[in-house]
Amino acid sequence: xxxxxxxxxxPECRVIVFSDLHGxxxxxxxxxxxxxxxxxxVGGHADVAESSVYSYLRPGAVRTDQLARGYTGPVDxxxxxxxxxxxxxxxxxxxxxxxxxxxxxAIGELCVQRVADMIAAHFxxxxxxxxGES
Numbered sequence: 001x002x003x004x005x006x007x008x009x010x011p012e013c014r015v016i017v018f019s020d021l022h023g024x025x026x027x028x029x030x031x032x033x034x035x036x037x038x039x040x041x042v043g044g045h046a047d048v049a050e051s052s053v054y055s056y057l058r059p060g061a062v063r064t065d066q067l068a069r070g071y072t073g074p075v076d077x078x079x080x081x082x083x084x085x086x087x088x089x090x091x092x093x094x095x096x097x098x099x100x101x102x103x104x105x106a107i108g109e110l111c112v113q114r115v116a117d118m119i120a121a122h123f124x125x126x127x128x129x130x131x132g133e134s
Contacts, residue, residue: 005017024115025042025075028114031049031110031114032052036107037107044097045095046096052104052107053111055103055104056107059105064103067101070091070099
């Protein structure tokens, strides 16, 4: 995908894509553990990590009276393929991947910091690798 986009924008622009969903889930799990939460609640959408991030960034916006557990099985390539082809409802009747119970601003803040670091490192690496191609 990145190569096709890069070809379309031309030589004056470079496309760099971040698509490490497995890495993102692992960073969220690590942050949840370090903030005292349950890593088993991380699933990828409206879970303890994402709900915590949203609560941290938008205080009062998460409807904590409506928290619902969703798909809590493994997040592997097969599950991601089902997600991409069938949508979230292919995995979860609630639309949640994981479990938002236990969300906190402490988890949200740590997730934001770690994901920002992860994405910055990815782009820094890609930019440095691309500088040698010119």
